[in-house]
Amino acid sequence: MMDLDIQAWVKVAAFTGGGIAMGLGAVGAAIGEGYTASQANLAVSRNPKISGDIFKNMLVGQAVAESASIFALVVAILLLFLDKGNPNLLKAAALFGAGVSMGFGAIGSGVGSGFPGGQACLGISRQPAVSNKLTTNMLIGSAVCQTPAIFSMVVALMLLFMDFSNAPLHPTWAALVGAGLSTGLAAIGSGYGGGMAAGASCEGVARQPEVVGNITTIMLVGQAVAQTPSIFGLLVSFILMFKTFPESMQLQSAMALLSAGLCTGLGGIGPGVGNGMAAEGAVRWVARNVTHAADLMRTMLVGQAVSQSTAIYAMVVSLVLIFVL
Amino acid sequence: METDPTVLDMQKKYGSRALMLAIGAGLLFLALGQKEICRGLVLGGVFSAVNFALMGQALRYRLSDNRKAATRRSLFSLLLRYALLAIPLVLAVRSDRFNFPATAVGLLMVQLVIMIEHGSRLIFAAVKH
Numbered sequence: 189m190m191d192l193d194i195q196a197w198v199k200v201a202a203f204t205g206g207g208i209a210m211g212l213g214a215v216g217a218a219i220g221e222g223y224t225a226s227q228a229n230l231a232v233s234r235n236p237k238i239s240g241d242i243f244k245n246m247l248v249g250q251a252v253a254e255s256a257s258i259f260a261l262v263v264a265i266l267l268l269f270l271d272k273g274n275p276n277l278l279k280a281a282a283l284f285g286a287g288v289s290m291g292f293g294a295i296g297s298g299v300g301s302g303f304p305g306g307q308a309c310l311g312i313s314r315q316p317a318v319s320n321k322l323t324t325n326m327l328i329g330s331a332v333c334q335t336p337a338i339f340s341m342v343v344a345l346m347l348l349f350m351d352f353s354n355a356p357l358h359p360t361w362a363a364l365v366g367a368g369l370s371t372g373l374a375a376i377g378s379g380y381g382g383g384m385a386a387g388a389s390c391e392g393v394a395r396q397p398e399v400v401g402n403i404t405t406i407m408l409v410g411q412a413v414a415q416t417p418s419i420f421g422l423l424v425s426f427i428l429m430f431k432t433f434p435e436s437m438q439l440q441s442a443m444a445l446l447s448a449g450l451c452t453g454l455g456g457i458g459p460g461v462g463n464g465m466a467a468e469g470a471v472r473w474v475a476r477n478v479t480h481a482a483d484l485m486r487t488m489l490v491g492q493a494v495s496q497s498t499a500i501y502a503m504v505v506s507l508v509l510i511f512v513l
Numbered sequence: 514m515e516t517d518p519t520v521l522d523m524q525k526k527y528g529s530r531a532l533m534l535a536i537g538a539g540l541l542f543l544a545l546g547q548k549e550i551c552r553g554l555v556l557g558g559v560f561s562a563v564n565f566a567l568m569g570q571a572l573r574y575r576l577s578d579n580r581k582a583a584t585r586r587s588l589f590s591l592l593l594r595y596a597l598l599a600i601p602l603v604l605a606v607r608s609d610r611f612n613f614p615a616t617a618v619g620l621l622m623v624q625l626v627i628m629i630e631h632g633s634r635l636i637f638a639a640v641k642h
Contacts, residue, residue, distance in 0.1 A: 210595075218591065240519035247520065247569055248527075248627055255624055261595060262617045265602040324631045331628060 194280075198272050201280035205287020206267035209344070212291030213260020216298025216379070220253040220305070227306030231313035238316050242309050245323055249305025252330040256294040256301070256337040256379075263290040263344045270348070278352045281361035285368030286347035289425075292372030292453075293340020293379075296460070297333050300383020304329040307387040311394025318397040325393050325404060329386025332411045336375030336382070336418040336460075343371040343425045356435035362442035366449025367428040370506070373453025374421025374460070374499075381414035381464020388468040392475025399478045406474050406485055410467020413492045417456030417463075417499040424452040424506050431510070440513075448509035455502020462495035524569045528562035530630075531622040535559070542615075553612040556601045557619015564594050565623040 228246040232239045267287055272279060308326035312319045347368060352360060389407035393400050428449060433441075470488035474481045535558025539551035567590065598620060605616035618625075 214591075214595070243520045244523045247523070251565060251568065251627065252624055255621060257595075258598065258620055261598055262602060262620070265599055265606060266613070269603055269606040320634070324635055327628060327631045328635075 194277060195272075195275045197277060198275040198280045198283065201284040202267045202270075202272065202287075205284045206264040207287070208291040209260050209267060209287040209294075210257075210264035210291070213257045213264070213294035213298075216295035216300075217254050217257035218298070220298045220300065220302025220383070221250040223299070223302035224249045224253060224305030224309065228309040231309040234310075235313035235316070238312065241316060241319050242312055245312055245319065245326070246305065246309050248323060249302070249308060249326055249330065252327060252334075253298060253301040253305055255334050256297040259337055259341045260290050260294045263287070263341060263348070266345075266348055274353060276353055277357055278355060278360055278364065281364040282347040282350070282352055285364045285366075286344040287368070288365065289340045289347065289368035289372040290344040292369070293344075293375035294337045296376035296379025296381075296383075297335075297337035298379070300379045300381070300386070300464075301330040301333040303383040303387030304333075304390045307390035307394075311390050315394045315397060318393065321397055321400055322390055322393055325400065325407075326386070326390050328404065329383075329389055329407060329411070332408065332415075333379055333382045333386060335415055336378040339418055339422045340371050340375045343367060343422065343429075346429060350429065355432060358435060358437050359433055359442035359445050362444075362446040363428040363431070363433060363449075366446045367425040368449070369446075370424040370428065370449035370453045371418065371421040373450070374456030375418045377457035377460020377462075377464075378415045378418035379460070381460045381462070381467070382411040384461075384464035385410040385414060385467035385471055388471040392471055396475045396478065399475065402478050402481050403471060403475055406481065406488070407467070407471050409485065410463070410470060410488060410492070413489065413496070414460055414463035414467055416496055417460045420499055420503045421452050421456050424448060424503060424510075427507075427510055444509045444513045448506040451502050451509065452499075452506040455505075456499050459496050459499035463492045466491040466495060520569050524566055527623050527626055528565055530626045531562045531565070532558055534626055534629075535561075535619050535622050547612070549610060549612040550615040552610055553605055553615030554619045554622075556604065556611055557616040558622040559619075560598060560601045561620050561622040561624075564598055564620075567594055567597070 224246055228242050231242045263286060267283055304326040308322045311322045347364060352364065385407050389403050392403040428445060466488050470484045474484050535554045539554040542550040601616050605611035605613045
């Protein structure tokens with residue numbers, strides 16, 4: 189009877205996780221693709237003669253923006269159909285954590301990768317002669333935007349396939365759910381922020397195609413820094429998955445680990461978006477004033493470092509929750 | 514409203530290249546004795562190309578109707594495409610004949626082809642300079 193209960197719990201966790209993974213995973217990509225399409229409409233109305241080129245660019249941009257939701261689909265299908273092996277309650281927690289990680293983690297990347305697609309369509313309507321440069325710039329920006337979603341998928345796959353059966357149920361169950369929350373939530377801000385920088389980059393290339401090198405460089409640096417909160421999330425997830433926690437039936441031990449994941453996850457959203465705003469500003473103005481690119485880069489990096497500090501505070505509190513309390 | 518011929522050309526180009534890449538990589542794994550990986554890559558690649566074709570075909574319906582009808586059709590096309598992409602994944606997870614990770618990589622074949630094409634163009638341009 190007990191065996192049957194555990195099996196049922198594992199299935200409940202896997203199905204709920206699968207629903208969360210695909211349900212939330214579809215949100216971001218759909219918004220991103222919709223944004224690209226809305227800007228493509230604006231671009232066609234501005235320059236209907238090259239509607240074919242705009243359509244092509246929109247389609248390519250949407251295809252790349254959809255990657256995050258395909259990752260979510262892969263994880264959801266694994267959760268629904270994969271043989272769960274030896275069922276135990278820790279497995280249930282790991283499967284639920286996997287769904288949470290992938291579902292939340294796909295939102296930011298999906299929305300963010302729609303921005304370069306939309307701005308590239310607008311840019312093509314203004315500067316049809318540089319459509320190739322714009323498409324390439326859009327693809328680089330969109331691809332980098334997918335990195336936080338890839339981090340989330342890595343954590344989800346580790347939770348799915350690692351064997352935690354030797355760890356004590358209490359408080360490891362909370363560590364596994366916390367691991368999913370940490371990377372999944374932190375990826376939202378980084379994906380969205382990276383998209384803001386990439387969108388501004390496409391706008392900048394259309395404005396000043398001759399400085400595409402400077403614009404792409406500052407976009408990539410800005411996106412790299414914007415991804416730091418999701419790396420913090422990944423780090424906390426790894427600690428929660430790999431550290432062995434002593435058995436404890438006290439609820440506060442489990443809550444400390446769950447809160448550690450929540451803290452870095454939620455704490456990473458704002459800095460990811462904020463860093464993206466800083467990068468967006470720098471990229472936009474480099475296109476207008478390339479002679480001061482170095483000053484703009486410095487201002488962006490200092491601004492991002494200050495914005496980043498709140499993510500560091502969140503990570504410090506998470507580490508205290510894991511190692512001290 | 515007909516689909517723009519340049520859009521159709523682009524779909525054919527990326528769809529066929531995705532299939533060629535999937536088959537080429539599949540043959541390589543077949544030569545190495547990894548039949549399951551070969552089958553997974555080709556299966557995923559076929560569905561990736563079909564999904565991309567459907568994406569473009571749905572465009573004309575989105576643009577030719579009033580807003581309500583366009584929203585309905587867009588939602589239906591999105592659901593249809595996700596359901597379609599789920600088929601090879603379910604097959605791969607259910608059957609030992611297909612390798613699951615290879616099938617998942619195959620589903621991203623069109624995206625891979627797009628990135629490879631533009632990435633190589635960027636590298637060649639940098640080398641020229």
